[in-house]
Amino acid sequence: MSERNGPALSRDFFLGPDGWPYLLVPFIPLAVVLEIAHVSATVIFVVAAIGIIPTAALMGRATEELAERSGPGIGGLLNVTFGNAPELIIALFALGAGLHEVVKASIIGSIIGNVLLVMGAAMVAGGVGRPGQVQTFDRTAASAQSTMLFLAGAAMLMPAIFEMVEGKGLPSPNDEIVQYGSTVENLSLAVGVVLICCYVAGLVFSLRTHRDVFNPQGAEGDEEADDGADGAESGSDVWGWSVRTSVIALAIAGVAVGVMSEILVGSITEASESIGMSEFFIGAIVVAIVGNAAEHWVAVLVSFKGKMDLAVNIAIGSSAQVALFVAPVLVFASFVIGPGPMPLVFNGFELGAVLLAALVANTVTQEGESTWFEGVLLLAVYAVLAITFFFA
Numbered sequence: 460m461s462e463r464n465g466p467a468l469s470r471d472f473f474l475g476p477d478g479w480p481y482l483l484v485p486f487i488p489l490a491v492v493l494e495i496a497h498v499s500a501t502v503i504f505v506v507a508a509i510g511i512i513p514t515a516a517l518m519g520r521a522t523e524e525l526a527e528r529s530g531p532g533i534g535g536l537l538n539v540t541f542g543n544a545p546e547l548i549i550a551l552f553a554l555g556a557g558l559h560e561v562v563k564a565s566i567i568g569s570i571i572g573n574v575l576l577v578m579g580a581a582m583v584a585g586g587v588g589r590p591g592q593v594q595t596f597d598r599t600a601a602s603a604q605s606t607m608l609f610l611a612g613a614a615m616l617m618p619a620i621f622e623m624v625e626g627k628g629l630p631s632p633n634d635e636i637v638q639y640g641s642t643v644e645n646l647s648l649a650v651g652v653v654l655i656c657c658y659v660a661g662l663v664f665s666l667r668t669h670r671d672v673f674n675p676q677g678a679e680g681d682e683e684a685d686d687g688a689d690g691a692e693s694g695s696d697v698w699g700w701s702v703r704t705s706v707i708a709l710a711i712a713g714v715a716v717g718v719m720s721e722i723l724v725g726s727i728t729e730a731s732e733s734i735g736m737s738e739f740f741i742g743a744i745v746v747a748i749v750g751n752a753a754e755h756w757v758a759v760l761v762s763f764k765g766k767m768d769l770a771v772n773i774a775i776g777s778s779a780q781v782a783l784f785v786a787p788v789l790v791f792a793s794f795v796i797g798p799g800p801m802p803l804v805f806n807g808f809e810l811g812a813v814l815l816a817a818l819v820a821n822t823v824t825q826e827g828e829s830t831w832f833e834g835v836l837l838l839a840v841y842a843v844l845a846i847t848f849f850f851a
Contacts, residue, residue: 480516480752483509487715494722500729507723508749514719515545518712519754524705543569543777544713546750547785549720553742554789554797556724559636561742562789562801567809568747569781570608571844574816576748577755578774578823579837581762585770586831594767598827600665604775605820607661611782612817614654618647618803619810630806632739632851635728639802647802648794651787658783740848743809751777767829775820782813808851812844 490507522541546569553562585594619629622643630637700708723746731738736745748755754777762770786803793801805813819840823833 480513480756483513486510487514487719490719490722494725499733500726501733503722504726504730507719507726508745510719511545511549511716511723511749512752514712514715515750515752515754517708518544518716519757521700521705521708521712524700525702525709528702528705541709543751543780543785545716545720546747546781547788548713548716549723549746549750550785550789551792551796552717552720552724553727554793554801557636557798558724558727558738558742559793559797559801560630560632560634560806561727561738561746563803563805563809564632564739564742565746565750566781566786566789567805567813568743569751569785570778571812571816571841572744572747572751572755573774573778573781574608574820575837575841575844577751577758577777578771578820579834579841580755581758581767581770581774582829582834582837583831584759584834585762585765585767585829586834587763589765589831593828593830594762594765595828596768596771596824598824600768601771601775601824601827602821603661603664603669604772604779605817605824607657607779608775608782608820609817610657611654611779611786612813614650615782615786615803615805615813616810618643618650619805621646622802622804629810630804632737632806632808632848634806635738636798637804638799639804643802643804644800647790647800647804650803651790654783654787658780658787661779661783736849737851739806739808739851740845743812743848744845771824771829775824778816778820808848815840815844 486506487510490503490510493503493506518541522544546565550562550565553565582594586592622639623629626639626643627637727738727741731741754773758770758773761773790801790803793799819837823829823837
């Protein structure tokens with residue numbers, strides 16, 4: 460969460476936990492120059508991937524500033540809407556390039572990255588300095604989100620089962636795009652509608668009917684937001700933005716993410732061949748991590764400060780949002796973007812990973828407690844999946 464009376468834009472800020480992503484801003488124009496100069500695709504890919512991190516951080520900060528001035532209802536809606544915007548933009552460009560399997564890999568990579576990598580790192584960070592303590596979090600809120608994730612995993616499994624029984628089988632990790640029949644395409648479209656409906660119901664549940672469960676200190680947050688707004692108007696040395704500044708920053712970040720995404724996607728195929736990594740691994744691990752790097756860091760940072768509630772909500776909530784919102788939106792978009800519809804038919808590695816992540820999320824949230832050792836185990840599971848994806 461942002462501090463309304465935070466530091467000025469100084470050396471200490473940029474070297475601190477909140478400002479470090481902005482040190483990577485020079486990689487944005489550098490990626491554009493390298494693309495124009497037609498240098499090695501590998502170099503372009505690496506630079507563009509790094510360039511996405513500050514743009515995603517800026518988008519997250521602008522969204523947070525707008526949310527704090529909009530009240531808990533609209534603010535929560537803004538956060539969940541723009542929370543995964545960078546990876547959605549990357550995936551849309553990949554759709555346009557016909558890299559369907561890369562898109563699906565990035566969906567699964569985001570889900571397992573949040574549940575295993577982020578939550579695992581957050582639990583380890585929360586245990587630093589507290590090795591003998593157990594950290595607690597709200598079991599009701601976490602369980603609701605993990606249940607939504609489990610539902611999404613089951614829904615994403617059915618088109619694959621249908622294709623195994625009635626069609627040509629599952630795609631290979633080495634495929635770029637697989638043409639399926641209209642039946643499984645329409646099935647995926649229907650599943651997407653169900654997921655979107657569940658997503659909307661989840662918004663109503665978390666932002667309206669059970670808002671106190673997800674935001675037990677809402678009144679305090681509103682008061683801090685009002686104080687922050689007053690502070691932003693009274694002095695320029697306070698790290699707080701007006702609504703106009705936030706909207707402008709959000710627009711700039713959106714354009715920058717779009718430019719970096721186009722460059723990144725355009726270099727994936729050639730870069731994967733040059734560095735010996737499959738497009739599947741790049742989509743599931745590399746793209747998923749850089750698209751969420753800033754958000755991942757926030758979860759680890761707040762857990763280090765003892766706010767495990769927020770860290771767990773960020774990790775599992777982001778995974779649920781990817782499964783319930785980002786995935787169906789990409790299915791809908793594929794009917795008008797790119798060479799053809801993208802059915803939700805995942806390969807075997809992806810199906811195993813998403814179901815494993817859903818089971819882990821449900822298991823970890825049952826007791827409402829966490830330890831650093833649980834975090835180590837989650838990181839170990841993620842490492843095993845990443846290694847397997849590399850050899851796939």
